[in-house]
Amino acid sequence: MTRILLKILNGAFIGIAIGYINALIFSVLFQTKYLFPSAPLFVSQFRTTLSATAFSTILWALIGCLFTVTSFIFQIERWSITRQTVAHFAITFVGFTPLALLSGWFPISGFWLFFYVIVFILIYFSIWSLEMLEAKKVVAQINDLLNMQEK
Template sequence: MKSLISRIVGGFIIGMMIGQIVQIIISFKLGQREYMPVVDHFRSFFVSETAAVIVQILLTGIIGVTFATSSLVFEKAKWSLLKQYIVHFCITALVWIPIATLLWMPNTSMSTLIFFISFLSTYVVTWVIQYMISKNDIKKINAAIRSNQLEERDDE
């Protein structure tokens, strides 16, 4: 329980920090040398800029919590690695894509599609890298087991 709470709190804080960094990057691109606390289309949903900033901070915190807690699926030993990644992808995509689209992307079908393809591509690359690392780790473990078994036979 303590681990889950620390994941939630840590994820929320990290999500908020990354959200602010993203907003600074967007400000450099769109802000004409001025800091934009929120993008204009997101600001338009609120009666004040302060309310928009508060909601943006909460939403980026939710993204952080999602990534921090969804990694728990990788602790399901009975699930295959593929199933773990599919479940993790679905959870993170269902939260990340709508929130990030709402906060930072232009409101068009094409921009949402491009954003989804970008997320999917990044996820696939990450999965391939993790798969290769896991495969290498398994080879090392199997080699250590075989080596241990040979030593035990020699001792007999």
């Protein structure tokens, strides 16, 4: 139990690190005078940039925790890769979407929600494809070992 909690805590710190790096990259790209944790519209909803950054840090930590917790799905060995990926997709989508909206990463509009869903599906299709290729390699290696033992 302690090991799981440590992994989740580590996930929170990874989420914060990724969020901070993204904020830094976008602040540099848009040549802002200060570090902005998200889009200007998001930051304008707070009294200070510091409070927007503090709130963003909490959201980034939650995103890191979400991805850490949902990664445990891939350790359920009795499930197929497809079932693992679909379960991970569904849980992550339901958890990540409100966090992304709260983070101000895209506006709440039909177009952006549609675009977000399409990108999310494409990412997960890519993950599933890579996992299937890796599984096929492992099966081929096991088959080769079994064939060598039979000889």
